[in-house]
Amino acid sequence: MNAPNRYELYVLEEGERPVEIIEDTKIPNAATIKVVKQDHTLGNLLRAQLLAMPQVLFAGYKVPHPLQPHFLIKVQTDGTITPTALLEQACTKIIGTIASLEATFKKEFQMSNIGAAVAEDAYGTGATTSGFPGDRDYLDF
Amino acid sequence: MSQEKDPHVRIQELKKDKVKFVLENVDLALANSIRRVMMADIPTIAIDMVEIESNTTVLPDEFIAHRLGQIPLVSTNCDEAIRYTRDCTCMDGCKYCTVILNLNVACNEEGKTMMITSNHLEVALWGEEVDQSMITAGDELSKRPDNFGQPVGKDEIGVEPILITKIRKGMELKVRCVAKKGIAKEHAKWSPCSAVGFEYDPHNRLRHTTYWFESDERAEWPLSDNAQLEEPVKEDEPFDYNAKPTRFYMDVETDGSLGPQEVVLKGLQELQTKLANLVLGLKQEPEAEMATGADQSxxxxxxxxxxxxxxxxxxxxxxxxxxxxxxxxxxxxxxxxxxxxxxxxxxxxxxxxxxxxxxxxxxxxxxxxxxxxxxxxxxxxxxxxxxxxxxxxx
Known part of the structure; x- marks a missing residue:
């Protein structure tokens, strides 16, 4: 009855900001960044990328409560760059990696599709024709 | 992350509903994020609401509604071909944000059990009974394939339809189903994947796990097929505690609502979108702070x-x-x-x-x-x- 809409777990509400930066008052060059409506998929990915960057002294993330759809990522840098800027850099870097991965995937899929044009017809109609190499039919797929 | 080398992909097997590939030179976290995003963040359509007109079968209404919900529907190009109902301007359902499927089966034959299957579900055409005034027209419909919204493998030879319930003489099931777009984070029925295999380090060289065994570890834990692609650990090999996994064996199996190629590529795009939105949020953050005060003074x-x-x-x-x-x-x-x-x-x-x-x-x-x-x-x-x-x- 009064259950919140399930999509509220992953859709930003009207006017809700996707990130909130909480600067650390006690540790220099450190900030905790709250990312809303996101989960481990992004949290762990960012943490790993940040740890691979030389300017980082500390990086860690947590999902404070499994029922609350946000995570916190804590970053401390060596002072040459602000945590927020660094996080932004990390994001851009991962986007680059994924983009190149996407390109390789597209190429690979194209090659596989040519090699396995027959397999596209794996079900049904083609089963009675001799389109399959050897004795294979749709049951083999 | 292994930025020194470009990520590498090798597809081992591509079938109508599954793809097996090896991912190389990527980070464990990235590989896992790809897996997660493919399972939970790709939109498909599934029956979300069932109006039951008549149900005299042995199964209760909610039982049938639940079963209907989990039938995979063809969702090719779901990104562009349909809107989320929550984003649509219509009051409750229009042709741009929902697909209607009707099912009307009755058994009249004496002494025979009849099976109601996903093949009985018919995609309904939209009449003009809906109030069009509120709806913003779009080009969604032109982006749909002919069989959009139909149960996967409907009336295809060699594909066993999905059983909904069995009926005998005098029983009837008449329902109207409303299929909507959604993602698996909301309900697993929207997941395009039936299974995603994910393996790395088949020989346990990195010792990310310890195998429990009765008497002989090797005999009790058979190696997977992927183990043949990597060198086994030698008896006297020193343990490299700095080593990181770089090869990932993934096996994406879909339920047919989307093809494996679409799942993988959409997954990567989805992940990029997430990151891009975060970058955008980070850039807007300081401005928003300023704007709160600045726009008045x-x-x-x-x-x-x-x-x-x-x-x-x-x-x-x-x-x-x-x-x-x-x-x-x-x-x-x-x-x-x-x-x-x-x-x-x-x-x-x-x-x-x-x-x-x-x-x-x-x-x-x-x-x-x-x-x-x-x-x-x-x-x-x-x-x-x-x-x-x-x-x-x-």
Missing amino acids: LPQTNGHPTAGWGAPAAGAGGWGQTSPNGTGAGAGWGSPVAAGAWGGSPGTSNWSAPPAAPTGWGTSPAPAGSGWSPRPPGSAGWGGSSPQQAGWNV
Whole structure:
């Protein structure tokens, strides 16, 4: 009855900001960044990328409560760059990696599709024709 | 992350409903994020609401509704071909955000059991009974394939239909199903994947796991097929505790609502979108802070050469504040990053535009020197979210 809409777990509400930066008052060059409506998929990915960057002294993330759809990522840098800027850099870097991965995937899929044009017809109609190499039919797929 | 080498992919097997591939030179976290995103973040359509007109079968209404919900429907190009109902302008369901499937089966034959299957579900055409006035027309319909919304494998030879229930003479099931777009984070029925295999380090070289065994570890834990693609660990090999996994064996199996190629590529796009939105959020964050106070007091002066952010003339305080009791000297982020990273070029800088400089918070050199200057919480230039705290409007 009064259950919140399930999509509220992953859709930003009207006017809700996707990130909130909480600067650390006690540790220099450190900030905790709250990312809303996101989960481990992004949290762990960012943490790993940040740890691979030389300017980082500390990086860690947590999902404070499994029922609350946000995570916190804590970053401390060596002072040459602000945590927020660094996080932004990390994001851009991962986007680059994924983009190149996407390109390789597209190429690979194209090659596989040519090699396995027959397999596209794996079900049904083609089963009675001799389109399959050897004795294979749709049951083999 | 293994940035030195470009990520590499080798597809081992591509079938109508599954793809097996090896991912190389990527980080464990990235591989896992790809897996997660493929399972939970790709939109498909599934029956979400069932109006039961008549149900005289042995199964109760909710039982049948649940079974209907989990029938995979063809969702090719779901991104563009259909809207989320929550985003649509219609009152409750229109052709742009829902697909209607009807099922009307009755058994009249004596002494025979009849099976109601997914093959009995018929995609209904939209009549004009819906109030069109509220609906914003779109080009979604043209992006749909002919069989969009149909149960996967409907009336295809060699594909066993999905059994919904069995009926005998005198029983009937008549329902109207409303299929909507959604993602698996909301309900697993929207997942395009039936299974995603994920393996790395088949020989356990990295010792990320310990195998429990009765008497002989090797005999009790048979190796997977992927183990043949990697060198087994030698008996006297020293343990490299710095080693990181770089090869990932993935096996994406779909339920047919999307093809495996679409799942993988959409997954990667989805992940990029997530990151891009985060970047956008990070860029807008400081501006939003400024905007809360600025849009009431000095909208015109912002971006003005003399009052721009961090314009050197504006004094030592953080962000080129003109307000008298704004952050005093020593507040703001006195990092040694170039002075006036914001509004560095007078006249062209405009606070409402996304900042071009990635290093955001460089201010005019603060007296406190490098590092974050100590300051009482709440009185800071940009830290406070309310105008009063930030000292903007006074």
